[in-house]
Amino acid sequence: MARDNPEKETEEVYSRTTIMVPKNIASELSRVAKTRGRTLFYIAGEGLKLTTELIRDGFEPSDLIYFWRLYKILSSMDVIPMPMKLIEEVCGHIMSVLIDFSKSDKISGELREGASKAMNDLWSIYEKYGHQVGALVRMEFENLEELLEAISRISRLLAVRHIEVKKLSPNTIELMAIGPSGTTDIGNKALLSFIRGFVAQYDYEVVSEEAKANVLRVVLQKKV
Template identity: 85%
Template sequence: MSKEGQGQEGEEAYSRTTIMVPKNIASELSRVAKTRGRTLFHVAGEGLRLTTELIKDGFEPSDLIYFWRLYKILSSMDVIPMPMKLIEEVCTHVTSVLINFSNNEKLPAEFREEAGKAVNELWNIYEKYGHQVGALIRMEFDNLEELLEAVSRVSRLLAVRHVEVKKLGPNTIELMAIGPSGTSDIGNKALLSFIRGFVTQYDYEVVSEEARANVLRVVLQKKA
């Protein structure tokens, strides 16, 4: 049974409808409404509005909970949206210049050696930040399999088109990711370096890797 009427907190017409929800959710919603100085009626309506928009766009609201859990952690690192192609172009340019220097026999040997070391250091930087991000993410997702499942469910919001996780054994996981078309070898190498650093936080290591165009396959194994 419902009754049409005016909302107390806006001009929009509301429909009063009884909806059965779990008791713990109702209690938490009521608490949040009080702390925000809003009515339960208003907060519940806003929540349903958001849920409706997500479902219309093809999302499952439960999937977005995973995204929010990830976002809360990453926001502490001052993460900003940045096109993947921008990162790839910058990284490709820097590595190309350094590799040319390291192979140029007209340059002093010590200079060429330093240029070669700088290329390796670039991958070490990606691995280092993978390690740091892994430490933060583990605060929210203590289990790597749970995290990978979360990533596969919210892949539409990430810089990948598809993520698939397969368990090959008790301590072995295969991760397959399809990125945007046009992904370069440099981009794949940077991502692999990041993954190596990341999974060490979960006591895993990369034992096999394959990158072809925009398809990346990585086998992870738990350390003994």
């Protein structure tokens, strides 16, 4: 049988207590509760339940705020989660066919030249979309250093094991990322192409890059 007032039932099993929170947070929480047609008690309880679960799983709630900011931006691009292995396998197959075409004596020189151009075009596509994503992300994170710091704090939710950001000089940043084991050269090359397009939106360029297995090191320098 459905309950007439599930929120009231929830309040009955909660223990009442007093928690000190910043005034602006309390005001915003009250506004949201009214907007959603809920009681402040219910909204606060649901928020604390989520926070407790995040902390229990080893996350800091403040870190998840960065993830939510990024998610809202990327959702506007119809982003679909996809295994990196799938991308690597598809790109690897395409590259293998294009390489065979570019070296084959059985086809015309024009087709071989077209196959060679297509290989470069493949990485240009990744760079182009990196540029587009960078334009969207910059609407939320205007400063590249702030963005990289946010990414390093939510790396557990991304396809990387560790991200480290170092400021080498006022205009130079070193980014080091450790991806999942088994990462191929194809995957690294696709990621580097994407990064080049992305950081261009922040007026940075890749001046040094090194990829060994699943470790990627990139030095970014602000354009003068």
